[in-house]
Each structure stands twice: as C-alpha cells, then as structure tokens.
Amino acid sequence: MQALLQQVVSGIAIGGIFASLALALVLIYNAMGLVNFAQGEMAMLATFVAFALISRGVNYWIVLPVTLILAFAGGILIQRVVIRPVERAPILTLVIITLGLATLLNGLAGFIFGYVPRSFPSPFSAQTIDLLGVFISYRDLGVIAVSGLVLLGVYLLLQHTTVGLTLRAAAHHPEASRLLGVHVSWMLALGWGLASAVGAVSGIMVAPILLLEPNMMQSIIIYAFAAAVLGGIESPLGAVLGGLIVGVTVNLAGAYLPFVGGDLQLAVGLAIIIVVLIIKPNGLFGRAVARRV
Amino acid sequence: MTALLELDEVRAGYGPTSVLHGVSLSVPEGGVVSVLGANGAGKTTTLRAITGGVRWTGDIRFGGRSLRRVSTEDVVRAGIAHVPEGRGILTELTVDENLRLGSYLRRDSSEVRKDYDRVFEYFPVLKERRRLSASTLSGGEQQMLALARAFLMKPRLMLLDEPSLGLAPMIVRSIFEIIRSINQSSRVAVLLVEQNARIALDLSTHAYVLEVGRVAVQGESEQLQGDESVRRSYLGY
Numbered sequence: 001m002q003a004l005l006q007q008v009v010s011g012i013a014i015g016g017i018f019a020s021l022a023l024a025l026v027l028i029y030n031a032m033g034l035v036n037f038a039q040g041e042m043a044m045l046a047t048f049v050a051f052a053l054i055s056r057g058v059n060y061w062i063v064l065p066v067t068l069i070l071a072f073a074g075g076i077l078i079q080r081v082v083i084r085p086v087e088r089a090p091i092l093t094l095v096i097i098t099l100g101l102a103t104l105l106n107g108l109a110g111f112i113f114g115y116v117p118r119s120f121p122s123p124f125s126a127q128t129i130d131l132l133g134v135f136i137s138y139r140d141l142g143v144i145a146v147s148g149l150v151l152l153g154v155y156l157l158l159q160h161t162t163v164g165l166t167l168r169a170a171a172h173h174p175e176a177s178r179l180l181g182v183h184v185s186w187m188l189a190l191g192w193g194l195a196s197a198v199g200a201v202s203g204i205m206v207a208p209i210l211l212l213e214p215n216m217m218q219s220i221i222i223y224a225f226a227a228a229v230l231g232g233i234e235s236p237l238g239a240v241l242g243g244l245i246v247g248v249t250v251n252l253a254g255a256y257l258p259f260v261g262g263d264l265q266l267a268v269g270l271a272i273i274i275v276v277l278i279i280k281p282n283g284l285f286g287r288a289v290a291r292r293v
Numbered sequence: 294m295t296a297l298l299e300l301d302e303v304r305a306g307y308g309p310t311s312v313l314h315g316v317s318l319s320v321p322e323g324g325v326v327s328v329l330g331a332n333g334a335g336k337t338t339t340l341r342a343i344t345g346g347v348r349w350t351g352d353i354r355f356g357g358r359s360l361r362r363v364s365t366e367d368v369v370r371a372g373i374a375h376v377p378e379g380r381g382i383l384t385e386l387t388v389d390e391n392l393r394l395g396s397y398l399r400r401d402s403s404e405v406r407k408d409y410d411r412v413f414e415y416f417p418v419l420k421e422r423r424r425l426s427a428s429t430l431s432g433g434e435q436q437m438l439a440l441a442r443a444f445l446m447k448p449r450l451m452l453l454d455e456p457s458l459g460l461a462p463m464i465v466r467s468i469f470e471i472i473r474s475i476n477q478s479s480r481v482a483v484l485l486v487e488q489n490a491r492i493a494l495d496l497s498t499h500a501y502v503l504e505v506g507r508v509a510v511q512g513e514s515e516q517l518q519g520d521e522s523v524r525r526s527y528l529g530y
Binding site: 162165166168169172173175176177178179180181182183184 | 344346364365366369370374375377381382383384385386390393394395397398442446
C-alpha cells in the first residue's frame with residue numbers, strides 16, 4: 001500500500017510537469033485553433049538558457065523567474081516573426097510551420113549547446129520525508145509545489161484579471177472583441193508568450209530527472225498531448241487534470257505492469273491518446289463542436 | 294448642429310463585389326439617425342465600414358478626424374460602440390464578463406459604478422443573470438446585454454445593427470424606449486440600421502433610405518413618415 005502511494009505521489013509530480021506543457025498547448029489551441037508542435041522544443045531551449053545562467057553561477061531562484069521572463073519574450077517574438085505573417089493561412093500550413101519551428105529550435109540548441117546530455121541541478125534534495133508512513137522525496141514535493149504555483153498563477157491571471165479577460169475574449173471571439181477595443185493581434189502574441197513561459201516550467205522541472213539535451217522534451221510532449229487530449233484540448237482545467245491522470249497512470253503502469261517497465265511508458269501515453277480519441281473524442285472537459293456543412 | 298460622424302462618397306465591398314456605391318450621410322452630435330432599406334441595400338456594410346470591418350474608399354470622419362486606415366480597435370477606442378449584426382455577444386464568457394469588457398478601458402471608476410447601476414435599472418434581468426454564461430440568455434436578453442455593454446463603453450456614438458431583429462414586438466418597444474432614454478440622458482449619438490422602418494422613424498430625427506448601395510431618399514424622419522409615396526415605394530408600410 002505504501003509503495004503504491006509512493007508511486008502515486010511521484011506520478012503526481014511528473015504529472016504536474018505534463019500539466020504545465022499541456023496547459024501551454026491548450027493556451028495556443030484556444031487562441032488560434034492550432035496545436036503547437038514546437039511547444040516542447042521551445043521549453044527545451046528555455047531550459048538551456050536556464051542551464052547557461054546556472055552554470056555561470058547565478059542562483060537557481062533568480063534563474064527561474066528570469067528564464068520565465070525570457071521565455072515569455074521569446075514566445076512573443078516567435079508569434080510576431082514566424083506566426084503572424086501566416087496568421088490567415090490554412091491550419092495545415094500553420095501546423096507544418098510549427099513542425100518546422102520544432103526542427104529549427106532543436107537544431108539551434110544542438111548547434112549552440114551540443115548533444116551531450118548534461119546534468120541539470122535541482123534545488124530540492126533527493127532525500128525523502130516520512131509523511132504518514134509514505135516516503136516522499138523533497139524533489140517530488142518541490143516539483144509539485146512549483147507546478148502547482150505556476151498553474152494557480154495562470155488560473156488567477158486568466159480568470160481574475162482584466163488582461164486575462166481580454167485574452168479569453170480575443171481567443172474565443174476575435175471579431176466581437178475588436179469591436180470592444182481589444183487589440184486581438186497583441187492578445188495572440190501575449191498568449192504565445194504565456195504558453196512559452198508555462199511550457200518552460202515543464203522543461204526546467206523535468207531536466208534534473210531526464211538530463212538536459214536537445215531531444216529531452218520529445219517524450220514529454222507526447223505525454224502533454226495525451227494530457228491535453230484527455231482533458232479536452234480546449235480546457236485549461238482539463239489539461240491540468242489530464243496531466244495528473246496521465247502522470248499517475250504512466251507511473252503506475254511502469255511500476256506494476258511487468259511488460260511495460262520503463263521502456264514502454266511512452267506507449268502508455270500514446271495508448272491514452274488513442275483510447276480517448278476513440279471513446280470520448282472531446283475529452284473530459286471538452287464540448288462537442290457542431291459544424292455546419 | 295455640428296456633425297459628429299460624416300460619411301463622404303463611401304464605396305466599399307467584399308473582394309471583387311462592391312456593395313456601397315458612394316454613400317454620404319452625417320450624424321449630428323447627440324442626434325439619432327436611422328438608415329433604412331431592404332435586405333442587401335448595404336445597411337450593415339455601412340456600419341462595418343465605419344468601424345473598419347470592410348475596406349472602403351471615400352472619407353469617413355469622426356469628430357473631425359478621418360478614420361482612414363484606423364484599425365477597428367482604435368475606432369472603438371475613439372468613442373464608437375458598434376453593436377453588430379448578431380449582437381456580438383461573447384457566449385464563452387459570463388454576462389458579467391461581457392459587461393466588464395464594455396467598461397474595461399475606462400478610468401473613471403466612480404462613474405463606471407453609477408453606469409452599472411443604471412444598466413441594471415434598465416435591464417434588471419441582467420443583474421439576476423450576472424454569473425451565468427451569456428450563452429444561456431434568450432435573444433431579447435442578448436440584445437439587452439449588447440446594448441448595456443455598449444452603454445458601459447461610454448461612447449460618443451452608438452452604431453446599432455437591427456436591434457429589433459428576431460424579437461417579439463413588446464420587447465422591441467421596450468428596447469427602443471431604452472435606446473431613446475440612453476440617447477436623451479447621456480447625449481450619446483445613435484446611428485440605427487433597421488428593417489423595421491416604422492419604429493426606427495419614431496425614434497430618429499433624420500433618416501436615410503439605402504437602395505442597392507446608394508442613398509435613394511433622405512430627410513427628416515417625420516417628413517418621410519408623412520410622405521405616402523416614400524413609404525410605399527421604399528419602406529413597405
């Protein structure tokens with residue numbers, strides 16, 4: 001029983017990481033109906049920026065907010081330079097562009113930082129603490145706390161600030177929002193910045209576990225897709241819950257299903273995507289969309 | 294009276310199809326002007342040209358300043374509230390959030406609070422439904438929300454696109470009474486597009502009748518109401 005609970009808690013920790021990246025995907029999907037395949041690579045690049053700062057001796061707790069601000073600015077830059085010129089292109093064009101962007105960022109990171117996996121520091125010790133008989137590592141608790149704070153911050157921003165209100169308005173109803181004086185194009189850029197910063201959190205949290213290298217996020221993005229699809233690709237709350245469910249499921253499957261082990265965990269993530277798309281294509285919190293044809 | 298809004302030989306259209314073939318009209322400060330005409334005459338396109346929703350040539354001036362190449366957002370911020378065809382309700386958001394999007398650019402917070410009180414006096418139903426999703430409102434309630442939101446923007450000019458569309462006659466009457474009261478107490482000018490000529494002429498002081506993208510007739514509303522030939526050939530009552 002205790003072993004099970006321990007696996008659940010580490011599942012929640014890794015799930016928080018998936019949730020951050022899934023939330024980033026949902027933010028951009030809501031803003032423009034586009035799945036951003038470059039989200040993972042954007043997070044990876046931000047993590048390299050954090051790594052560069054940390055290896056120059058800057059304190060972790062200064063590096064974290066600085067990196068998030070840089071990731072935010074980078075997201076806005078990408079939207080203005082790469083996405084905006086093709087904003088009105090067919091969705092398939094946009095998807096190909098995000099795929100190209102992913103390849104580009106991956107190559108760029110390899111070119112600058114090389115492909116040798118590097119160990120990334122965690123500010124939390126690997127020691128465990130006894131919570132009611134369950135041994136939980138400070139590292140898991142720390143990851144849960146940081147992801148939780150970020151997700152709470154995004155929730156408060158979207159639901160309880162004027163900027164959040166105009167962001168949601170612009171994402172769902174661009175034409176009507178313009179008539180209320182909302183600068184829709186800038187709101188889209190802001191959405192990309194926000195998504196980029198939230199995604200960067202997942203990269204920085206996962207790097208101490210996986211080792212940092214340009215392909216680090218390629219498995220994480222699959223889990224994030226699974227989380228977003230499970231939650232209903234339009235729902236921020238769904239993305240977060242989806243992330244936690246996927247994290248716990250994958251962790252338990254790895255621990256208790258002998259044929260899954262560590263090798264087939266990614267397949268579990270893919271299986272979740274397929275099963276959700278077959279049984280409940282709108283996910284847990286998505287709404288059915290009727291389209292006139 | 295000085296003109297708040299002036300359209301001068303405005304031509305506009307969608308892609309290769311041109312809809313307006315040189316429309317000129319003006320709305321005085323604080324006045325109510327209606328634009329009448331059949332389906333496809335260019336009434337909605339006239340409003341869309343003003344707020345930059347369609348490309349146009351000619352000139353449009355608001356408060357003496359040309360709106361050429363001004364973005365929709367900035368036309369709105371200059372003081373024009375446009376309640377579009379279909380009412381422009383943000384159905385993903387709550388009633389309260391819709392209202393807040395009307396007032397979010399204003400800095401006179403004590404005035405805003407008073408305006409909210411007035412809005413809820415005009416439309417008590419909106420107060421009851423504040424926390425609900427705007428998608429749960431009926432057509433009439435959505436029209437009320439759209440008007441309330443436009444009022445909260447504290448505009449100098451309101452553009453109203455067929456506020457009577459799809460509503461029961463009794464609701465139409467009460468909505469038009471409120472438009473009159475908003476116009477009189479706040480000195481907001483109103484440019485009203487309507488198919489329901491009778492009720493529009495009752496409210497406005499001046500009217501333009503569009504026919505296939507041109508102004509066919511214009512004049513004092515009372516005079517148009519009294520002119521039997523105009524009524525028969527253009528207004529259909």
